[in-house]
Amino acid sequence: MSEPLQAPNVGGVAATDRPRSLTDDAWYDLRRNVVFWIAGSIVVLIVLIAAFPHLFSPIDARTANCSLADSMRPPAAGHWFGFDKQGCDVYARVIYGARSSALVGVFSTVLAGVLALGVGLIGGFYGGWIDALLARGVDIVLGLPLLLGAIVFAKALASQDTGIWPVVLALGLLGWPTPARVMRSSVIAARQQDYVQAARILGAGNGRIMLRHILPNAIAPMIVVLTILLGTFIAVEATLSFLGVGPRNVISWGTDIAEAQRWIREAAHPLLFPSGFLTLTVLAFIMLGDAVREAFDPRLR
């Protein structure tokens, strides 16, 4: 079970460079992992599309004049994904829809990450009644399944027309318990390490130990969980749009899929293309997270 992590220097061969850390090991593994490169490229591509949609589509879906004469026209040269019921170019809508998905994913992950970091770090470090109190908070939020909670949240906030923010708030405020639990257990593991004792003997205060010594060593597993969570958030955002409580007045894959489903008997292409992009994006984040987790967790090798 407990194999030495640094194998290269066995036999007393003096290495010219410093011994490889766990992070170096993980990176060494990742560089050779095909899945990591494929998933990573898709993520980069989606981010580029979300940031600069005009580079990918000649038609600006937000201002496009959709003509009902084009309604449900099948894919053809120049309009590879065809047209939807309103006669809008499906490709342009898919490209411009990436932004709301990406923004919701990133902002809600950042919010969930900050909350999880605080709760996990403080609960794991101090233990005792503080930890017990925070653990009950985690229980309460976990008792509300993500989709159900997000529906109620988003619906309650939806009366004010504020774009993606109700959904971001809903996902962020409901999504933090799982990463917080991961963070808490890795903080507890790090707290017992010798370097923490050493820092304490040298006179470091709680705040310094937490931020300078424990945080950098305990954050990796949480980041991995957050990567996977980002994929989940994008899926939930689309599901909320599909249910009609998603972001309003923005182009979104979920809304387009819901709309296309109503006219499914006429043509399937307005449904299949946004669905494909959505699945690809969610999948990319899950695979990326899995690849990084495998690299960081030597037990899975």
Added chain:
Amino acid sequence: MSRYIVRRLLQMVLTFFGTTFIVYALMFQVADDPLQALAGERPISASQRAQLTDQYHLDEPFLVQYGYYMRGFLTGDLGRTIAGRPIADVLLEAWPRSLQLGLLAGAFAVVFGVGGGVIAGLRRGGWFDRGVLALTLLVIGTPIFVLGTVFQTVFAGQLGWFRPSYAPELGLATYLLPAIVLASLSLATTMRLTRTSVAENLRADYVRTAVSKGLTRRRVVGVHVLRNSLIPVITFLGTEIGYLIGGAIVTEGIFNIPGVGGRLFQAIRLEDGPLVVTIVSLLVLIFLVASLIVDVLYAGLDPRIRYE
């Protein structure tokens, strides 16, 4: 053990009140005008306003309102929908459908998930294993509403194998396609979990012992490996069954099944606030009870786990 159960029960009560309080507070406090939030975008008449104010005790302080609501909830008085129908009636009618759908989906997940997972785990690295890994990953990455609409289009629409929406005269058969969609995520996760578990246990010491004792492969796999591999799988399935029975919002919505999830789906679309809050509270209760039962069962299944 009994001390553990009592402690878990106390925690559960706390969680239930905390969670339902959040839901309640969101529905009634976040909006500027809770009555209008309840009624959605429809105009609201003075008599409706008076009736709702009375029903939810909106003229009382907030905590008292929540107290009244919870008292009603726990004594079986679930209130009325916006249209005035008793919510208890709606749910009693919807419940059997969700139960049938959920149990059918659960059966799919168990039979195909465990079956496929065992085969993949035994032939680790083979083509079947690779196929299972790729396919289950695809399913896990596909949001269920995408899978549902695509399956509905292909299998019900174009191939004509199933009806595209709920047809009560068909009996259990009408739940077949929705159950496949609903089961897909649990099935994929079960399969991966079983596969990993079986593959790991095949290398365990007790398996080597069993083989060297001269037991047949069938007995080694069927009794020794399987029994030990299924512990994590059963735990997972236990928490999933609550989701399958109660949480089928999207699936029931797509296939128009008037179960609990389908009612919630409609209630969201019709902006029926009271129904949304009640169903969500009820589902929270189901999830909490399901996870408590699983935790207790876990100790019974795996003698290595002992709660003080």
